[in-house]
Amino acid sequence: MSDEMRDQIIEFIRDEYVEDEDMEITETTLLISSGLVDSFSMVSLKMFLEEEYEIKMADEEATTEAFDTVASIVKLVESIQARG
Amino acid sequence: MATTNAFREQLTTTLRQVEEAGLSKDERFICSEQGVKIKVEFPRGAPQSEVLNFCANNYLGLSSHPEVIKAAHRGLDERGYGMSSVRFICGTQDVHNEVEKKMAEFLGTEDSILFASCFDANAAVFEVLFDKEDVLISDRLIHASLIDGIRLCSAQTDSYKNANMDHLERKLKMWKDRARHMCIVTDGVFSMDGILAPLDRICDLADQYGALVLVDDSHASGFIGKTGRGTHEHFGVMGRVDIITTTLGKGLGGASGGLIAGSRAVAEMMRNRGRPYLFSNAVPPPIIYGATKVLELLSATTELRDKLEWNAKYFREKMEAAAFNLVPGETPIVPVMLGDAKLANDFARAMLKEGIYVIGFSHPVVPMGKARIRVQLSAAHEKEHIDQAVDAFIKVGKALGAI
Numbered sequence: 293m294s295d296e297m298r299d300q301i302i303e304f305i306r307d308e309y310v311e312d313e314d315m316e317i318t319e320t321t322l323l324i325s326s327g328l329v330d331s332f333s334m335v336s337l338k339m340f341l342e343e344e345y346e347i348k349m350a351d352e353e354a355t356t357e358a359f360d361t362v363a364s365i366v367k368l369v370e371s372i373q374a375r376g
Numbered sequence: 377m378a379t380t381n382a383f384r385e386q387l388t389t390t391l392r393q394v395e396e397a398g399l400s401k402d403e404r405f406i407c408s409e410q411g412v413k414i415k416v417e418f419p420r421g422a423p424q425s426e427v428l429n430f431c432a433n434n435y436l437g438l439s440s441h442p443e444v445i446k447a448a449h450r451g452l453d454e455r456g457y458g459m460s461s462v463r464f465i466c467g468t469q470d471v472h473n474e475v476e477k478k479m480a481e482f483l484g485t486e487d488s489i490l491f492a493s494c495f496d497a498n499a500a501v502f503e504v505l506f507d508k509e510d511v512l513i514s515d516r517l518i519h520a521s522l523i524d525g526i527r528l529c530s531a532q533t534d535s536y537k538n539a540n541m542d543h544l545e546r547k548l549k550m551w552k553d554r555a556r557h558m559c560i561v562t563d564g565v566f567s568m569d570g571i572l573a574p575l576d577r578i579c580d581l582a583d584q585y586g587a588l589v590l591v592d593d594s595h596a597s598g599f600i601g602k603t604g605r606g607t608h609e610h611f612g613v614m615g616r617v618d619i620i621t622t623t624l625g626k627g628l629g630g631a632s633g634g635l636i637a638g639s640r641a642v643a644e645m646m647r648n649r650g651r652p653y654l655f656s657n658a659v660p661p662p663i664i665y666g667a668t669k670v671l672e673l674l675s676a677t678t679e680l681r682d683k684l685e686w687n688a689k690y691f692r693e694k695m696e697a698a699a700f701n702l703v704p705g706e707t708p709i710v711p712v713m714l715g716d717a718k719l720a721n722d723f724a725r726a727m728l729k730e731g732i733y734v735i736g737f738s739h740p741v742v743p744m745g746k747a748r749i750r751v752q753l754s755a756a757h758e759k760e761h762i763d764q765a766v767d768a769f770i771k772v773g774k775a776l777g778a779i
Contacts, residue, residue: 330535332533332535333536339550
């Protein structure tokens with residue numbers, strides 16, 4: 293897993309969703325199922341990933357399961373990058 | 377009976393998990409009319425005790441107001457108990473139409489349309505007006521009924537941090553060229569924190585980026601604003617909010633019924649396509665007569681909302697002087713922050729023993745670690761009731777080490 297990508301995504305999530313500055317977010321923190329990331333604004337996360345990593349993500353790929361941890365997000369982005 | 381053992385076991389397991397998590401909803405029986413002094417049976421089977429109610433949405437004290445009760449009786453006598461029909465078949469009486477016109481006038485909109493509840497109104501409003509070409513940008517603390525309404529709609533969604541206008545503007549910029557219509561969705565007063573959505577700034581941003589504004593003013597209609605019209609009056613933006621949803625079940629009488637207020641076209645769209653409207657019975661005549669009387673009372677004088685405002689201010693001042701941590705605000709919803717969920721529940725139980733009925737709220741209703749007791753003032757409270765409540769808060773707060 294790319295540490296740089298992981299850190300960038302954590303930073304985006306912190307800025308976009310987290311109000312408590314002391315809250316720790318790691319690559320395994322549950323994002324959607326814990327309610328930390330509001331499912332109504334998953335599209336913001338999708339747009340960020342598409343712009344930042346110059347990829348095109350199908351709506352079917354941007355599922356709540358795939359977006360539920362930073363680790364699974366990185367895995368999804370890397371798999372899209374790999375298929376070119 | 378077709379209920380299988382597996383299904384029964386599943387329900388039992390889930391209920392046990394709810395109980396173990398301390399999230400069981402334990403209803404207290406009230407054995408009197410709704411009001412400031414109520415008779416409560418709690419725990420079940422215990423002798424009834426008379427307590428002061430500080431947790432009802434009875435903001436203006438109209439739930440058992442003699443004039444409203446009299447009007448509802450007249451409705452019952454003149455137009456019967458129920459309509460036995462949805463509105464478009466044979467459920468619309470002249471009085472339904474009249475109260476819709478009066479509600480629109482009260483809220484400063486062109487028209488309004490009644491629903492069985494505001495939950496139904498919120499379930500209807502998005503699906504009828506928006507589709508996948510549009511985006512609904514909602515505050516992250518909106519009421520559950522708005523959330524469910526948005527889920528029923530095919531529109532795209534986004535959200536912004538609670539009352540955070542910089543964040544909202546970022547979203548509007550992002551969506552401006554990506555959606556046909558943008559609609560900002562917010563509560564007027566957020567029910568758990570008692571804070572107001574900054575509608576003046578929301579309306580300015582809506583104008584700047586060409587967005588619509590929808591406000592659920594259920595915890596504001598009748599008492600927020602100088603003449604009680606709601607949050608839009610408070611912020612001087614009457615006529616600039618596109619759609620208002622609200623309830624007759626709180627400040628406006630406390631029975632049931634909700635409505636959507638806005639342009640005539642919005643009301644007509646609901647009349648023709650709003651599923652909860654088309655497939656629910658008409659609001660019964662006693663409630664229509666009661667609501668008409670409520671509007672008459674509130675249009676004649678601001679006495680009740682003025683008293684409520686005074687009560688809330690007085691309670692806040694006394695509680696702050698006693699070193700309680702309150703969410704700052706100016707509404708009759710006053711959250712007393714305790715942090716710990718168990719402390720909040722223990723506190724509420726101890727308050728009941730002191731003759732004050734309040735409820736503790738904890739996760740998932742409010743964020744983790746932000747458990748609280750939500751106090752709701754009413755125009756029916758007298759100064760001595762508030763003094764009694766504050767004394768009890770101080771006694772219990774000291775006993776439990778909260779102050």
